Each structure stands twice: as structure tokens, then as C-alpha cells.
Amino acid sequence: MKRFLINVLLIAGVLTVSSCDFKFDELLDNPNEVNASSTNVDFLLNQIQVDFSGFFSGTSSRGQRVTRIIHQASDTYEISYQPVNQNGTWGTAYASILNDIKTLKTLAEAGNFRRHLAIAQTIEAYVWMSLVDTFGDVPLTEALDPANFNPGVSPGADVYKAASDLLVAAKANFSAATFLGSPNDLFYGRNYTRWIRLVNTLQLRYHLNRRLIDKAGATTAINALITENNLLQTGDDFVFRYGVSNADPVSQHPNFVGQYPNGGGDYQSVFFMWHLTEAKGFDDPRARYYFYRQVSANPTSEAEARCITEFLPAHYPQGMIWCMPGTRGYWGRDHLDPQGIPPDNNKRTLYGIYPAGHSFDNNTPAGMTAANRGANGAGIQPIMLAAYADFMVAEAALELNGNAAAAKTAMMSGITKHINFVRSWSLTTAEAAKITAFESNSAFDTKRTQYTNAVSAEYDAAADNKSRLRIIAREYWISLFGNGNEAYNLYRRTGMPDNMQPGQIPNFGKFPRSFFYPADHVNLNSKAKQKASHDVKVFWDNNPDGFIK
Amino acid sequence: MKKLSLVLGLVLFAFGAAMAQRTISGKVTDSAGEPLIGASVLVKGTSTGTVTDLDGSYSIEIPAGTVVLVYSYTGYTSQEVAVGTSNVLDVTLAESAEVLSEVVVTSLGIKKEKRALGYGVTTVTEELIAKRPEADVSRILQGKVPGVNITSTSGVSGTGTNIVIRGYSSITGSNQPLFVVDGVPFNSSTNAQTSFASGGTTASSRMLDLDPNNIESVSVLKGLSATVLYGDQGRNGVILITTKSGSTTPKKKADISVSQSYFQNTIASLPDYQSNYGGGFQQLTPESWFFSNWGANFDVVKSVPHPVGLSGVASIRNAFPQFAVDPSKPWGAGANSSNVVRYENKAYETIGTSFFRTGDVFNTSLQINGTAGSTGYNVSFGYQDEMGFTPGNTLNKLNFGLGLNSAITDKLSVRSSFSFINTDVVTPPLNAGFGSGPNGGIPSVFANVMYTPRNVDLAGLPFENPVDRSSVYYRGGNDITNPIWLTKYFSNTSVVDRFFNSTSVNYDVSKNLSLVYRVGLDTYTENQEVKLNKGGGGGVNAIVNSGFYKSTTIKNTIWNQDVNLNYNTSLTSKLKLTALVGANYRTDEYSQFGLASNNQLTFGLFNHSNFIATSSRDPFGGGINYVQQEKRAGVYSSVTLDYADYLFVNLLGRNDWTSTVEEDNRRILYPGASISFIPTAAFAGLESKTLQYLKMRLGYGTSAGFPSPYSTRNILNQNPRGWADAAGTVFSTQAISNFLGNPNLKPELQKEFEFGGEAILFNNRLKLDISIYQKTTDNLITNAPIDRATGFSSTAINLGGLETKGAEIMATVTPFRTRSGFNWDITANFARYRSVITELGGGLEQVLISGFTNLGNFAIPGRPYGIIKGIGIARNDKGEKIVTSNGRYLEATDIVELGDPNPEFTSSLINSISFKGFNLSFMWEYRHKGVIVSNTVKGVLARGLSKDTDQLDRGLTLVLPGVQADGTKNNVQVTAANYFFDNYFFTDEAITFDGSTIRLREAALTYNLPSKAVSKLPFKGASLTVTASNIWFRALNMPKFVNFDTDVLSTGVGNGLGFDYLTGPSARRVGATLNLTF
DSSP states (O other), X not given: OHHHHHHHHHHHHHHHHHHSXXXXXXXXXXXXXXXXXXXXXXXXXXXXHHHHHHHHHHHHHHHHHHTTSBOOOSSSHHHHTOGGGGHHHHHIIIIIIIHHHHHHHHHHHHHTOHHHHHHHHHHHHHHHHHHHHHHSSBOOSSOSOTTOSSOOOBOHHHHHHHHHHHHHHHHHHHHOSOOOOOOOOTTTTTOHHHHHHHHHHHHHHHHHHGGGXXXXXXXXXXXXXXXXXXXXXXXXXXXXXXOSOBSSSBOSXXXXXXXXXXXXXXXXXXXXXXXXXXXXSSOOTTHHHHEEOSOSSOOOOTTTOGGGGSOOOTTSOTTOOOSSSSSSOOOOBOTTOOOOOOSOTTTSOEEBSTTTSOBOOOSOOOOOOSSXXXXXXXXXXXXXXXXXXXHHHHHHHHHTSOOHHHHHHXXXXXXXXXXXXXXXXXXXXXXXXXXXXXXXXXXXXXHHHHHHHHHHHHHHHOOSHHHHHHHHHHHHHXXXXXXXXXXXXXXXXXXOSOSOOOOSSSOOOOOOSSOOOOHHHHHHOTTOOOOSSTTOOOTTOOOOXXXXX | OHHHHHHHHHHHHTTOOOSOOEEEXXXXXXXXXXXXXXXEEEETTSSOEEEOOTTSEEEEEEOTTOOEEEEEOTTBOOEEEEOOSOSBOOEEEOBOOGGXXXXXXXXXXXXXXXXXXXXXXXXXXXXXXXTOSOSOHHHHTTTTSTTEEEEESOSSTTOOEEEEESSOSOSSSOOOOEEEETTEEEOOOBOOXXXXXXXXXXXXXXXXXXXXXXXXXXXXXXXXXXXXXGGGGGTTOEEEEEESTTOOOOOSSOEEEEEEEEEEEEXXXXXXXXXXXXXXXXXXXXXXXXXXXXXXXXXXXXXXEOTTTTOXXXXXXXXXXXXXXXXXXXXXXXXXXXXXXXXXXXXXXXXXXXXXXXXXXXXXXXEEEEEETTEEEEEEEEEEEEEOSSTTOEEEEEEEEEEEEEESSSSEEEEEEEXXXXXXXXXXXXXXXXXXXXXXXXXXXXXXXXXXXXTOOTTTSOOXXXXXXXXXXXXXXXXXXXXXXXXXXXXXXXXXEEEEEEEEEEEEOSSSEEEEEEEEEEEEEEEEEEEEOSOOGGGSOHHHHTOEEEEEEEEEEEEEEEEEEEEEEESSSSEEEEEEEEXXXXXXXXXXXXXXXXXXXXXXXXXXXXXXXXXXXXXXXXEOOEEEEEEEEEEEEEEEEEETTTEEEEEEEEEEEESSSOGGGOEEEEEEEEEEEOHHHHSTTOOOSSEEEEEEEEEEEEEEEOOOSSOSSOOEEEEEEEEEOTTOOEEEEEEEOSEEOOTTOOOEEEEEEEEEEEEEETTTTEEEEEEEEEEEEESOEEEEEOXXXXXXXXXXXXXXXXXXXXXXXXXXXXXXXXXXXXEEEEEEEEEEEEEEEEEOOTTOSOEEEEEETTEEEEEOTTSBTTEEEEXXXXXXXXXXXXXXXXXXXOBOSSOEEEEOOSOSEEEEEEEXXXXXXXXXXXXXXXEEOOEEEEHHHHXXXXXXOBGGGGSSOTTSOEEOSSEETTSSBOOOEEOHHHHHHHHHHSOSGGGEEEOOEEEEEEEEEEEEOOHHHHHTTTSSEEXXXXXXXXXXXXXXXXXXXXXXXXXXXXXXXXXXXXXXXXXXXXXXXXXXXXXXXX
């Protein structure tokens, strides 16, 4: 009976189908979208650059939080950085940037779009290095293959090497005599000299991170780079620039978006603000650019900030800053404070003009409103600055060459460059008039000189290289507002700045020497294996467990 | 049933008298001597007849030559009595097992005797559907069909309804059933334009367009063996609706029925608020106004500076100089707060009256039916005018229906039903909230209103800035949009114009062979608008605050054609054959276009030209403009063998071709078979007073599932406005889509075994209908996430397996049936299902079904479908909760399983008590277990609002149960504010509750005017019904005073379950309907 039924059905079916033309094939292509045959290398590169800013924003945010540049919520590091929290970085890296670059490479090589290729390779190198810095071993050789849903990981060192090779290739492509096309270069406006300096600086970064496991190799390579003297220089700063569009597309700085229009957003870190305002006995000239105070006084009600009536936690070291720094309304939160949010969004200290593109603090604190928007979010991501190159050179000079004087020169150059950059960039924004009205160039120079003199004296007074490294690292760290990637690497590499503010509870978790793999990787990939703990270190970190907290 | 018979009898026969020659009278009783009210008495071979009255008496004038009178009554065996010389004929009717002759509508609209079916079908008749306060037929069906789980997404009028029949069969595909109206598919989509987490929660489900008062009956086909002929669309069950327009019941005389209803719609789940404490924290009421209600006791702090005068926003403060003591001097927060007028710190009226309202619901319904020549007609008109209990929420629905049924020749007949529907829903925006504002700043009316601090005088405070009309509320940063302002100036609207036609042509080729061609057209346009005036303040995101307007026009069209050849014959004297061969062709076309604008120029006007920026992309939901087309073709066959009316064997199969996969995989064949065996008919002597009827059935069915269109090929995402640099230059971008097209995608095959039994026992006092089933799907079409290290984030793939086992029991008991006409029927429904993920394969450990990656429903091998994972509380090796040195629970470091949201079982008890002309019905429901994550409970408890938080002196310190990190008993004392806030606010585990709920779903009291009284009035029948819905409920294991209603689903229509994100309390409706028949 069943066979009969099937026969009847099939005969009827064949008759039906052959007699009608249903045109099913026409319905297979999505009529709403273009397909790969329409790929345009300019458009693709645009997306890669925009996605790269998002990738940097994510990794940088984490790095700033663990190094106390920005406040970190939750009780412990493990609660803050659960596997599910890493999905974004992983996805943006592989599914957006790297997969688009893979397509771009094919098109660029076929069409001789050398400069497009070079920009993509530089970005790709940065992304691979950041993936290693964040997670350790990651898929490389088996990645980006749609036929393999379970790519296995490659050793971090191999991935780093691949990134370095990409930089070499990029450098060649930036200098290639013949090329086609003209990329929309959102960073340098097609100034390839600057791109080459960036590539060199990224090589410096590569070798500096590797110095713990390959001191000799790193020393040779870094000294060669110093000798070549073609690192980022003043004016070459590699930054991603945000716009003022708040919709279609949203192009404002994410930190600005987070606190606009009614305040709120991230709490600033009490520990970091303390370094910028109270620690040296005078204000860092950058403090008014970094932080925007909404009030000029500290909270007075326990309901608004519980810490004001609480004692210093018993596990805090003597002299550690607790609660608000000073009395001038630098209203932030201590490291790993998990509490709920009182109505302080118009009181807590906000991101200032640098780098988030909000407001310069000209000593007239007022709550953020739709009218008080400063530079309206047209901020930057300071991905690699000329100043950072100096700080890296300073660390290398001290740690690899043992040259404290050269280290000082580089450090002082870095401090000056950074302080100048913060102001000079801020003066390019809509806040320029407000800034110059508050402090003239000469008034600012005076403050910078006061600052550099103090650091210089402190360095000269330092007894040993460890103390010197502490100062170099602290000054680098202060300049890394907005760049958590370098701060996170610096902290793991040097353990500096040491004596950072602890969490609120005695056992505030293990400092992430690398982050847990994303939930999406572990749950979806049969070859993936989650790490046992935050103690798992990346390949270039040979410092002991518990080295940093 | 007696009532119905009476009405039908009246309709049919009251004026059916013809030429009379002689009058016969008498009484019709049952075997116990009880009078049978409304039994029909018919002159055989004519349409002349009458019905018995309340005493069972009748009187009929019979024409000359009458030989036989036919006496019939539902549930009793009809009797033919020869007319003798006597003018008095008393007749006793024997009770029959009515199911023996019960006819139900099965797939493709084919009517079959229920006894012949090898699968379970539940039929819901008009009395359980009409005259209800709900405009959405699916909500009326709640609890009435075992195995059908129906969940309101929200109590807000017009919001969608989630329906899942017999558990789940797909992880990422749709599990919603097919609606078939008058034989053709009826689109029941929920056209949400954005996700539930960005304002998509208000979307209506399109079954809302049906008029419950125009429904004659609903049959629910639950198992695959019942739905094979519907193809892949029937795989999640079929809800077959026969409208009065499409009904076949002939009416001899024109018959007009009018009904008018009025109901009051109120909030059913308002928490019981405490009245001793106001806004603040730690027993303090500082100048700044808190979200939370942990402030000082009203006896301690009797006044505070006026919140508006204290506003941190100068433009608000300055607009209200009346809140300054001396407006010539500065006033506001901080140093100037002493120049702000004082505001009495006390418990003001609750949001129950200061915000919510009593909504009026009017429903008018008109039905005209009759016959003209060889054409039967039915005209129906319905109008629902409904106000929600939330300000700004209305629902208006106009239904116009026309049904025609005409015999053109003896052999050729045409039946056609037309409907025009206009549905107009307006709601304030709804969006997911977590107890501190709406998600992403996309507004939601309930986001903050449920925990309004008790000292906020919502009704008395100004809500609008007189200068620029922006929102004004109590918070210093103005970071909550005033809910009254919001309901006035924010709205989401949906206007649907729908045309629906089902036409069938029936040609009787010969006595045994008939040909049916049926064509269905279901087409509608839905205009959705999101209208958000500028000035929402800090409680909404910057785009919304600038003024936002989105208009979307959706057009959906289904063409469905069927050709069926029906053949029946008697092979032998005992063996009958019924066969059907058919073909089906269906096209679905969906298109939508729209615009989204922001930066409103003039307040109040919603036209894209009143906005500075307009885009074809929605900043909260991506693309607005797209089309989607899908075609399917199928051939099918069904053969039924009937042996001696006690053994029925049905074999069926369908072969489909779909346009959504590549050519090689396009065809799928799926068979089904079922057997029905009736021992009480097969074995003489088995039938007794104890056992009147027994049927056993066994069914096997399969069905296909097709992927959604465009899943097999890769695309490139192109964005003309990908980036805007600081100078405002816009760059276009392209990116390889993160979705990996899978050219090898195949249709999936689902299989189901079903076994069941039906019995009638104890002299018709107990009827039982039991089904058990097992449903499996392998190679599920899953929109599977893949490791992004592949370069893609997801693909459509045949992967994994799902198994559902379940049981349904429906029992009808008649405990009382007395001589005086008192009758009490109880129908008990029970259903349970267990859907378990048998495997995922491909290295997948879990797949997110619905929700967020760190709080959602997951598919995990070996675990129940949709298990909830979220942020848990850390526990030590002994399973004890760990408390930190701050006195809070320590969060677990990875998300943990929080529970299974699927109820262990659902049940209902439908009572119907009738006496004389009165009928009282009431329905209880009980849902056992199934967890729910409630952000309403979170907000109300964590923020110190309900009486649950006022059971003790808030001045005392409390200690959380648990242990410290070293394993010793926790002894860290915390304040009441920290106890509740820290405990309920930070982990999802703390707000996950057992959802067991007992509920009095509906009650109705109907009074039918007696026929004697009616006869003196100018109409044929009259009845008055008083109805109430959702009268009382209690979630047994949830905090008592929150009064939380578990009938809510904030993730919207789809595969999510067990989440409340503050998207709407539930409704209670009470009212009455007057029905007149002319």
C-alpha cells in the first residue's frame, strides 16, 4: 500500500512539476543584498578600519580597567571577565576584521592595490598581536576556513611571528613603487611615510613584549630600530578619529556615548585620578583634559557613596588612597567596587576632552546635559602615539641596555610629547576656545615644566634601576589614558606601576595574566579548551604567578 | 448543550410551520424521566418541526399525510415514531454515546467522524469562544486545549501571543502553529521590527485580526499524523478555524443576531505597596532623589525640597519658578537647596490610581444569515473598541465578513468566504528593562513605573516642561522619563488592513468521485509607526531624546491553491474505501519598506519632513527595507479503509518541493499512517452501562521543515553610510556577511508516534480522551552559531536532534444531572511535555535559543529545551552560597543553569453549571513549576516597594543566609537596603522563581430568556452574559505582595520562555454581553 501510495505521489508530482514552471531557482539569491561579485576594495577597507576602532576600543577598555586607569566594577576579576564577556573581541577580530582582510588580500593582490594591502596588513598584524596579548594561543593556521568549524589554536609565539612577518610585508607594500587605487585612509590621509614609522613602532612593540623570553634577540632588534631612527615622531600619532554623528552612523567616541546626555557612564578610577591630582602634590597638566568634574565637592551622604563612612579595608596597604582623592569633586570609585548606582550621574567625574571628545574642565563644574556636550564625542582612540615610542625606548634602554641616562632622556621626551599631544590635539576640537580662555599656551608650558622638573628630579634621586623603572612605567601608565592595551602589557611585563589599589574584598580574584577564552569559542568549537584560571600566561610573559594583582 | 439545542431549534423551526391539518403534542423525556428541553421534533422528510420547551413538552401541527415524526436530541439516539391516531405522543429517548456520530473538521477542511480518526483532535465550540472580553482568539483558547501552551507576551491590549503545541521541534526555527481559516492558511506572524531588547515587544500577532464572535468552531490538530497533508507548515500543529462566514450550516430563514458587550479592563497584577518609607537609600533621604525606595521613615523625615525645584537640569528648574521660595535668587541642588519650596514627604497615591486606569471595552457584533434560492449567505460585522488599563493603549478592530454557499447545479457548488479586517493598535512603547531603566535607552512605559518611590506624587507633580514640552520628573538628572509624559507623547501604532478570501469549487463527478478546487488569498498591509517626541530626557538614549519617528509598511500575501480528488466506495459490504489525491501550491511574499528619522524640528508632528535626518536604516534594528519570497509545491494522498465501522486504517503521504534550498535538496517525501479501533463496536457485549464506548488509536506521522529563504548562499553586507568622520564625510562600507550560506542545507524531517484512547463511561457521565506521543527531529535545521574563528558567526545547518514526549488527558465528568434540569459538567484538561535536546553535534556545547548570551534560553544536549542560564551565586563544595566580606552574595564566575522554564504540567478545570435558563461556567488553571526570571520582582523588591520589604523594621540589620569564603556561617550584618538591593539586584539566580500558578481564568454567568417570555417580544432569543477574565491568580512560590502574574513573555513571540523584563502587567476584564436574535 505504501509503495502504491508513493508511486501515485511521484507520478502526480512529476506531472505537476513538469507541467508548471515554478521558477524556484530565482528565489535562491537574496534580492536584498549584493554578493561577493560586487566586492569593492575601498568599501571593504573602510569597514576594516571602522571595525578595527571597535576592536581596539574593546581590548583597550579591558586593559584600562585591570590596570586601574578606569574603574572596574564587580567583586573579583573572574566575575568581571567571564568567558561570555570576551565574545565581542573574538568576533570582531575574526569574523569582521580578519575575514574581511582575507577577502581584501585576494582582491588587492590580483589588482595590485598595494597600499590597500599594506594598510590591511598593518591592521592585521596589530589584531593578531592583540589576540595573543589577550588570550595567548589562538587559532591561526586553521582559522578563517569556512570548511573547518573547529579550528585548533596555534602557539602564541607563532601568531606573534606571523604578525611580525605581516609588518615586514606591509612595509614593502607601503614602499612599492607601483600600485593602483587610492584608499580612504582614515588614519594618515595616505601619508605612507607615517605608516612606515608606525610599522617600525609596532616592530618595537613586538620586540619589547618578547624581551622577557628573548633578551638577546629583542636587544639587537630594538637597537637596530633605534638606530634606524624612523619610529613615530611628533605629528605621526596613530589615532582613530571619531565624528559627531549620533545616528546613522553613530560615529561618536564610545565613552562619550556612554555618558551622554545625562552623565553616568563609567566611573573614573579613584586610584588613577589620585595620581593625576594629589600624588605629586600638584595637578598633572593633563588632569583637566582627562577628567570632567560635574561638581566641585565630594559626596556627603552615605547613600550616595558608601565609602565615605566606611573605614579603609583591612587588607589595604598603609597610605593607599581610599574613596575620593582630595576634596574637589573628583568623584570616582575604588577598584573592584560592586555596588549599585546611586543618583550621581550628574555628580560623578566624567571623561573629559581627551580622548573621549567631551568637555575641558575649566573649573566651572556643571552636570552634563544635552546642551553641555563639549566636543560632542569627536574624540580619538590613541592606538599608538609618538610618546609611547619614547616610553618603550626608555624601558628598553633601562632593561636591555642598562642605560639609565638614555632611559631618562627617552622618558622625558615621552612625557613632554604626551603632555603636548594632549593639549595640541584638544586644541583641534570644538573645546579649543574654552581651553585657551582658561589657560594660555605659556601657562600650560609652565605647568608642564613644573611637572617634568618634578619627574626629572624624582628619577635622578632614584636609587636603583627598579626605582627608575617604577618611574618610567608610572609615567607611561599616566600617559596611557585611553590605551589599555599598552598599559596591560606594561603591567604584565614589568609589574609596574606596583602597589596598585586592591579590590574591596580581601580575595578579589586572580589578576588575568590572560583572559578566559570567549564562551562562543569554547562552546562552539570541539577543539577548544578553556583555561584553568587567570594564571595562564601569554607566551612572552615569564614572570611568576602572583607577580601582579 | 441543551441551551444550544434550544437556540438552534428555535432558529430552525420556530417559524417553520406549513399547512397544518392536525396537532400532535406530548412530552420528550430521557430514560430517567427527565424532561429534555429543546429536543427537536421533525416531520420526516420535511423541514417542518418544533422543539420541546422547559417541561419537555411540544406541540406540532403536522401536514396531512405525515407518517413519521423524528425526535432527536444531542447526546441521545434519534428516534422515529410512526404517527398513529392518537394526538398525544410521549417519547423517551435513549442516551447515545454522542461521539459515535460526532463529526470534526480535519485537515484540508475535510469533515470526518471522530471515531474514524487515528489521532487526537480537540474541538472548541462557539460557547467557549464567543462573547469573551479578549479580542485575540488565541488568548481565549488559553487552557481550553490540552497540549497547547499559550502565553500572553503582555497584558497590554494588542500585544502578541505565543502558542506552542506539544512542545518544541526546532531550536532556532519557528515553533508556532499554522492557522487555517475556512480551509486556507491564515498568516499569524508577529511582525516585530526590532528585537525584544530594543523595543520590539509591542508587536501584535496577526491572529488578532480574527473576530472571536464570528468563529463557529476551532479544531486543533496537534500531532503530525493529523497534519501531514498540510506539509511543512503544519509541523507545529494546526489551528483550524471555521468561521460563521465559512460555515456550511444551512439556515432556512433569515436570522439576525446582535450582541453588544461592555467590559472593564484593569491591571490585575499591581503589587501591594508599603506606605511607610520613601525614596532614598540606607534609611536616608538625602536631597538627591533615588530610584530606590530605601529612604527614611515618613515619620522621621516629614518634608524634603521639591524635586522639580531641586532639579540638576537648569532648564527644568527655571521653567518652574513656583518651586523657588524666592525666584529672584538662585535655587536648585546643593548650596541653593534652601531656596527650594518644601515638598511633603509621605506616601502618595499608588500607581494603581495615579497612573493606571480602568479601560472601557466595547464590542458590537452582528450576524445575519439565511438562504436565498439555492444560495446560503452569512454576513457578519464586528467592532471592538478597547482601552488598555495603561494610558495611551487602545485597540480598535473592525471585522466584516461575507460567506456565500451556492449550489450552481446538482453537481457543482461554490463556497466562498470574504473578510475585510481593520485592526488599529496603539500602545506606549514597551522594551526590556532590568530594574533601572529601559534597555539601551529605548523607551518602555513600564521600565521604571512599577517601583515608583512612594513619596513621588506621580499624579500631582508636573510632567511637562512648559517651555519646550520636554519630560519632567523627580530625578535630579531627569534620567527617568515621566511615565505620564511618556504615555502622552510616545506611541507605537500598528494599523492593519487585511483582505481574506477562501473560495472552493466542488464538482461531483459521480456518486463516488468529487473534485474540489480551493483557492485562498490572505493579504494584508500593516503600517507600523514608532512615534517618539523629542524631550524624553536622560531616561532615553540620545537619538530618542532628539525625537524619533519610524514608519514601516509591511505587505504580506499568501496565495494557496489546492486541488483534491476524493473518491469513496464500498469494496465489500463491510469494507469501505475513501481516497484522496491532491496537489498544493503556495506562494508567500513578504515585503516591507520604511524610513527612520531623528532630530525632530517641531514637537508633536510625525512626518519625516519634520525631522532633520532621515534614513532607510533603523538605528536600533538595522535594515527596514526588504522583500522575501517563498514558494512550495506539494502532492499528497490519503487513503482510509473502514472495516465494519470499528476499524479504520488511514495511510497518507505528502511530497514537497521548496524554493528555499538548492535544487539537489529540494524534494522531500514524508508519510503517515494511523489506525482507529473501536472495541465496543467490534465485540458485541462489550458495551455496557459502565462502558458505552471505547476507542484506541495509533498514529505515526512525519513532516518536513524548510529553512527560511536565502540561507544557502553568501552575501556581502553593504552600508552606504558606514562611517562619518569628524568633518561629517560619510563613507560607504562593505563586509563579508557573518552568516555563512550553506549550499548543502536540506529540509528536516520530523517524526511522531501517537497513541491514544477515548472512552465513554458510566452512562455518559465520564468521557475520557487520552493521548501520548513521542516526537523526534533529527538533522534539525539550526541557525547555528559557529566559532567566529572560522570567519563567520553563524550558518544554517542540519544539526542536532530534539525529542519531545508528552501526554494529554481530557476528561469530562457530569457529576450532577437532576430531574429539575440542573446540570453540572466538568472538563478537566491535563497536559505535559518534555522537550529534550538529544544532541547538538558539530562540537557545539550549547546554542542560545533566545535572550542574551549571559542570560537566556539555551539548547544543551541532554537538557530540557530552553533551559535558562544566567548569572548565579557562587557556592562552595557543599553547595552553600558564599557571602563576601561586604555581606553580599558572591557572583559565580561563569553563567550557571538557573532552571527549566517549561512547566512540568499544565491543567485546567472547566465547570459548566446550568439550571433552567441559567448557565454558570468558570475555569480554573494550574501550572506546575517552570521557572521564571522576573525583573518585576527584582525591581519591586530590590527597590523596597512592596509590602514584602516592610515585614520588619528597616532600621535593623540583616544577615544573608550562607557562608563566608572560609566556610564559616555568614555573620556579616547589612542594612535592609543592602540586603534587598544587593541580594535581588545583582544575580539572576535571586530573581529566578518557581512559576507554579493557580488561576481563575474566566467565569461567565449567562441567562437565556425563556422561550415563553421571548415569544411575547419582537425577537427570537435573548441572553445576557456576565463575564470576567483573569479574575484571580497566585504565583505560589513568588514573593506574595508583588502579585506577579506568570502569564507573561517579555522575549516576545518565539522560542523564548520564562522571562519577564518589565514589559507589562496582566489584565483583568469584567463585563457583560447582551445578545438578541431576531
